[in-house]
Amino acid sequence: MTPKRQLAVTEQNRLRAVFDTNVVVAAIKSRSATSPNAELLRRWQNEEFELLYSLDLLSEYAEKLWTRRGDPDRVDRFLADLLAIGTPIQVEPDTIKPLIAADPDDDLVIACAVAGRATHLVTYDPHFACLGQQHRGIAIVDGLHFLYAVRDSANLTDGRIGRRRS
Numbered sequence: 001m002t003p004k005r006q007l008a009v010t011e012q013n014r015l016r017a018v019f020d021t022n023v024v025v026a027a028i029k030s031r032s033a034t035s036p037n038a039e040l041l042r043r044w045q046n047e048e049f050e051l052l053y054s055l056d057l058l059s060e061y062a063e064k065l066w067t068r069r070g071d072p073d074r075v076d077r078f079l080a081d082l083l084a085i086g087t088p089i090q091v092e093p094d095t096i097k098p099l100i101a102a103d104p105d106d107d108l109v110i111a112c113a114v115a116g117r118a119t120h121l122v123t124y125d126p127h128f129a130c131l132g133q134q135h136r137g138i139a140i141v142d143g144l145h146f147l148y149a150v151r152d153s154a155n156l157t158d159g160r161i162g163r164r165r166s
Helices: 003-012 021-029 036-045 055-067 072-085 106-115 126-131 143-158
Strands: 016-019 050-053 120-122 138-141
Touching: 016 021, 016 106, 021 036, 021 055, 021 072, 021 143, 036 072, 036 143, 050 055, 050 072, 050 106, 055 072, 055 106, 106 120, 106 126, 120 143, 138 143
Parallel strands: 016 050, 016 120, 120 138
Antiparallel strands: none
């Protein structure tokens, strides 16, 4: 297999995630280096998976991070990184379907995941339980279970077990 072909296979199988705001807030506010959410952010910054976002999600992330008094440097870095290495997704207003009656803002997260062809929607919000474990082929998981998927993907992509990519 040529290196170019390996890259194509890797990109085709690349994890694509949308983080609900609660995951981002938990990661930014975490003081523990071993926090699954903080590790997810580090792995995303190392480009081990794609983090998809829409303009609506970007606005919600910024609003929640500032109102929940996240560390200003960490908030600024996350938002700058999101704009630099995140994957922007265009979500048309007519594609936002009312799926979660308990919290219509959650419909924006789902619409971004669907429009971006995400593999995972990562959340701690119990409102998503009404969709089950997946929606339109998108796995709905918490941060820890997505971290397991990222670690597994990194091991498969690297061809090594237990080594992080640098």
